[in-house]
Amino acid sequence: MARFSPSHPHHRGRNGVVAGALAAVVLGMVGMSFAAVPLYRLFCAATGFGGTPKIGLAASPGVSARSVVVRFNADTNPALPWRFRPEQAEVRLPLGAEQVAFYAARNLAAVPVTGVATYNVTPEKAARYFHKTACFCFNEQVLAPGQDMQFPLSFWVDPALASDPSTADVETITLSYTFFHSLDDAARTGALANAGPHVGPLVR
Secondary structure (H helix, E strand, C coil): CCCCCCCCHHHHHHHHHHHHHHHHHHHHHHHHHHHHHHHHHHHHHHHCHHHCCEECCCCCCCCCCCEEEEEEEEEECCCCCEEEEECCCEEEEECCCCEEEEEEEEECCCCCEEEEEEEEEECHHHHHHEEEEECCCCCCEEECCCCEEEEEEEEEECCHHHHCCCCCCCCEEEEEEEEEECHHHHHHHCCHHHCCCCHHHHCC
């Protein structure tokens, strides 16, 4: 009976083909995973899926007599040496009225640090009606040692929130931002392992 011999030229050639095919599959899967994250982010921003507010310059259809409370939350990944907070705890605004709010951050490190923010709203069912017309999310922000910086945002909540049976009971919406190290900054400072799951693909 003939034995399999890895050293046989025919077998070596076949093994090379198999190894090359597997490598191509792995590289393709990695590339797709990095491409999928920003595509998923764009999908969420366009649809409000997963608690992601819509982003764009869509005009409000008008101001409603009903109002909603928007609360502001701030989180910081433990690897990022920043103090990050909202400048206001909450605001009450009429549905359809545009509102400006501010967050603030301070770099507690002795070196410049670059951060990037992600965001979401809760309850998730209200995200499709929460429109941000300007914000600081997904853009790299560089703070010098000890530097303080304000981050403005503007938004409005669609009056359709009140007429949709699934969201008619929503009286309070919470807008949350989380700051992470940027990918390059985390790699440079050695914080890459703890930089957070969203840092790399979202800023690429």
